[in-house]
Amino acid sequence: MSKKIFGLVMLLAMLYFLGWPVSAEAQAKKPKIYISVDMEGIAHVVNAQTAAGQFDYERGRRLMTAEVNAAIEGFLAAGASEIVVSDSHGNAQNIIPEDLNEKAFLIRSFPRPLLQMEGIDSSFDGAVFIGYHPKEGTPEANLSHTIWGTKFAEIRVNGKPMSEALFNAAVAGHFGVPVIMVCGDQHVVKEAQENFGPVETVMTKESLGFLSAKSAHPKIIQAEIRQKAERAVQRLKEMKPYMVAKPVVLEITFKNIFDAETTAYLPWVKRIEGKTIRVEFKDMLEANRFITALFAINNRT
Numbered sequence: 001m002s003k004k005i006f007g008l009v010m011l012l013a014m015l016y017f018l019g020w021p022v023s024a025e026a027q028a029k030k031p032k033i034y035i036s037v038d039m040e041g042i043a044h045v046v047n048a049q050t051a052a053g054q055f056d057y058e059r060g061r062r063l064m065t066a067e068v069n070a071a072i073e074g075f076l077a078a079g080a081s082e083i084v085v086s087d088s089h090g091n092a093q094n095i096i097p098e099d100l101n102e103k104a105f106l107i108r109s110f111p112r113p114l115l116q117m118e119g120i121d122s123s124f125d126g127a128v129f130i131g132y133h134p135k136e137g138t139p140e141a142n143l144s145h146t147i148w149g150t151k152f153a154e155i156r157v158n159g160k161p162m163s164e165a166l167f168n169a170a171v172a173g174h175f176g177v178p179v180i181m182v183c184g185d186q187h188v189v190k191e192a193q194e195n196f197g198p199v200e201t202v203m204t205k206e207s208l209g210f211l212s213a214k215s216a217h218p219k220i221i222q223a224e225i226r227q228k229a230e231r232a233v234q235r236l237k238e239m240k241p242y243m244v245a246k247p248v249v250l251e252i253t254f255k256n257i258f259d260a261e262t263t264a265y266l267p268w269v270k271r272i273e274g275k276t277i278r279v280e281f282k283d284m285l286e287a288n289r290f291i292t293a294l295f296a297i298n299n300r301t
């Protein structure tokens with residue numbers, strides 16, 4: 001081998017070990033995914049499975065963890081680099097940590113300032129809602145409520161009634177993060193498609209009533225979640241953040257008149273009707289923290 005060719009071969013070998021050539025794909029930033037997980041929209045979680053210590057709760061936890069794992073597998077297959085999972089139901093300690101895919105980080109327990117969206121920031125490329133349920137008062141909607149089932153009759157942002165999915169999407173939107181996949185019953189899926197643009201959806205159940213639903217076998221649902229998760233990351237460029245106008249006017253109608261009365265003791269809270277208060281906030285983060293404070297003061301779990 002001539003000296004010239006030997007030199008060229010050595011140069012190429014050096015460049016190879018230094019990581020050249022690097023494909024355009026490898027150079028692109030790998031997606032970072034945030035998953036907020038509730039429990040009422042998980043397939044076959046229909047009744048007491050949501051409540052720690054009650055009938056079949058342990059099954060509910062396993063089904064919840066399995067749906068999250070299915071999504072994580074799909075995100076990883078599509079090249080996601082980091083996945084953060086936020087357990088956002090009840091005491092926020094439902095997902096079984098040792099059964100969760102080991103590539104994901106898990107946020108557990110309340111209280112925390114952003115409640116169901118704790119840990120989200122602008123470094124994420126997509127937000128995902130798993131196990132989500134319809135808002136309080138939706139007819140034929142399995143386990144429907146809005147954030148605090150025993151207290152809140154309705155939450156409105158800038159006049160629009162909010163489900164947890166809409167509210168939390170607006171929190172993600174504050175950081176410019178689009179909602180890329182939503183899993184829940186037929187109402188949740190319809191709302192996501194109407195509000196979040198080209199979002200991927202998985203209908204985990206057909207709600208029949210407040211305490212009943214029809215679902216396919218868990219394996220079928222989980223396979224669909226995995227497939228849609230992978231596609232959601234592949235279609236990331238099409239996704240758009242869900243934004244609400246600022247300032248944010250938050251109105252809460254309570255179920256109990258005393259809650260409106262006592263919340264309105266705070267000087268910046270207006271009581272606009274017997275059971276309804278109104279507060280104006282700079283942005284969705286402030287609005288979220290206000291709801292979290294109301295919730296956390298009353299619920300030490």
Ligand SMILES: [Zn+2]
Pocket residue numbers: 038039040133147164
């Ligand atoms: Zn919920």
